[in-house]
Amino acid sequence: MADALILHEYSDSGNCFKIRLTAALLGVALERREYDIQKGETRTEHFLTTVNANGRIPVLQIGGRFLPESNAACCWLAHGSALIPTDRFDHADMLRWMFFEQYNHEPNIATLRFWRRMVGEDRLDSVQRAAIPAKEGAGHAALAVMERQLETRDWLAGDAASLADICLFAYSHVAHQGGFDLDAYPAIQAWVGRVTALPGFVPIDHR
Amino acid sequence: MADALILHEYSDSGNCFKIRLTAALLGVALERREYDIQKGETRTEHFLTTVNANGRIPVLQIGGRFLPESNAACCWLAHGSALIPTDRFDHADMLRWMFFEQYNHEPNIATLRFWRRMVGEDRLDSVQRAAIPAKEGAGHAALAVMERQLETRDWLAGDAASLADICLFAYSHVAHQGGFDLDAYPAIQAWVGRVTALPGFVPIDHR
Numbered sequence: 529m530a531d532a533l534i535l536h537e538y539s540d541s542g543n544c545f546k547i548r549l550t551a552a553l554l555g556v557a558l559e560r561r562e563y564d565i566q567k568g569e570t571r572t573e574h575f576l577t578t579v580n581a582n583g584r585i586p587v588l589q590i591g592g593r594f595l596p597e598s599n600a601a602c603c604w605l606a607h608g609s610a611l612i613p614t615d616r617f618d619h620a621d622m623l624r625w626m627f628f629e630q631y632n633h634e635p636n637i638a639t640l641r642f643w644r645r646m647v648g649e650d651r652l653d654s655v656q657r658a659a660i661p662a663k664e665g666a667g668h669a670a671l672a673v674m675e676r677q678l679e680t681r682d683w684l685a686g687d688a689a690s691l692a693d694i695c696l697f698a699y700s701h702v703a704h705q706g707g708f709d710l711d712a713y714p715a716i717q718a719w720v721g722r723v724t725a726l727p728g729f730v731p732i733d734h735r
Numbered sequence: 736m737a738d739a740l741i742l743h744e745y746s747d748s749g750n751c752f753k754i755r756l757t758a759a760l761l762g763v764a765l766e767r768r769e770y771d772i773q774k775g776e777t778r779t780e781h782f783l784t785t786v787n788a789n790g791r792i793p794v795l796q797i798g799g800r801f802l803p804e805s806n807a808a809c810c811w812l813a814h815g816s817a818l819i820p821t822d823r824f825d826h827a828d829m830l831r832w833m834f835f836e837q838y839n840h841e842p843n844i845a846t847l848r849f850w851r852r853m854v855g856e857d858r859l860d861s862v863q864r865a866a867i868p869a870k871e872g873a874g875h876a877a878l879a880v881m882e883r884q885l886e887t888r889d890w891l892a893g894d895a896a897s898l899a900d901i902c903l904f905a906y907s908h909v910a911h912q913g914g915f916d917l918d919a920y921p922a923i924q925a926w927v928g929r930v931t932a933l934p935g936f937v938p939i940d941h942r
Contacts, residue, residue: 581879581880581883581884582835582839582876582880590824593824595824595827595828595831596831596835597830597831597834597835597838598834599830599834600827600828600830600831600834601827603826603827603830604823604824604827607823607826607827616811616814617797617800617802617811619810619814620802620807620808620810620811620814621802621807623804623806623807623810623830624802624803624804624807626834627804627805627806627807627833627834627837628789628803628804630834630837630838631804631837631838631841631842632789634838635838635842654865655865655866655869658861658862658865659862659866662862669789672788673788673789676788677788
């Protein structure tokens with residue numbers, strides 16, 4: 529019998545959505561356990577000692593083991609599937625976009641979405657407010673790198689949809705909620721349409 | 736005949752060192768091409784159109800193809816080697832630590848090292864200076880997560896040294912250059928010793 533899969537999550541997070549979307553595309557069932565990150569529910573002693581010492585969601589629980597980091601959880605789920613290219617270069621190139629997502633995209637686009645949508649700009653501290661212009665610039669720079677890649681190809685890595693597309697889709701398709709207008713990125717918009725059309729696709733607010 | 740491998744790099748960068756260390760442990764030869772990132776040599780039109788549209792090093796050139804993102808380049812190099820666990824969970828857990836490295840560790844520990852060692856604190860702008868306390872706190876939080884993991888095991892993922900150890904070693908072992916004293920992290924110090932003792936190990940300043 530396969531291990532039960534439990535997603536420890538905060539539903540509105542794009543990082544959690546990546547895992548739900550990967551599972552849906554693969555036809556894998558996940559049990560879901562919700563935490564309110566704004567109430568510190570991922571910083572309790574129980575969470576830190578049992579689920580993730582880093583105090584963050586998502587964490588994919590696989591039987592009795594816990595796997596933090598959204599992109600790593602997607603890799604575990606998609607193991608051996610068509611969402612991971614088998615070609616050596618394409619596989620590394622998929623990971624390249626996933627590392628880019630965590631370094632150049634998420635800290636800017638997802639963070640501004642969180643600040644503006646969940647926290648509220650008037651509740652930010654002065655250091656956060658001072659960081660907004662740099663995050664706006666870096667977020668647009670990340671979108672420009674994606675746009676350039678998608679001008680000449682349908683998918684970010686290899687010849688078909690891979691985890692690179694799923695992981696970058698998560699916050700790109702809701703970038704407007706962070707203040708990023710996608711009108712200037714027609715190739716990204718067309719790609720968003722292609723991801724949305726994948727068989728088994730589920731939206732971010734699906735329950 | 737195998738493709739020629741060229742590392743486009745800035746030698747003092749821990750991200751570039753990861754790739755050199757992985758290659759050294761595997762006995763793979765790399766040609767090295769140096770760029771001065773402080774002089775904008777990775778932002779030239781030629782670099783952006785040919786090497787990396789993201790304007791960053793390292794990039795591993797494999798024949799005529801270019802692979803950005805240090806951790807992805809390590810994965811390409813170590814493909815099929817003992818540095819990548821074959822067990823499904825351990826493999827994903829290795830990637831978990833590598834994503835953690837790019838999200839929680841590098842932007843704090845490597846950035847403060849770069850600001851203090853290469854740029855100089857007096858040349859930072861006011862937004863950068865205001866970000867220092869948060870980066871110090873987040874860097875220590877990342878080290879604490881590693882310390883907790885390494886208190887009960889020799890290697891971060893699986894039963895042997897993997898890319899997770901190489902990628903987190905890169906900036907951890909020079910954390911003091913960013914102002915992070917490792918005295919409070921005895922398990923990390925012992926692990927630094929274990930990585931340094933791996934057959935084929937090369938130091939960061941090796942040429």
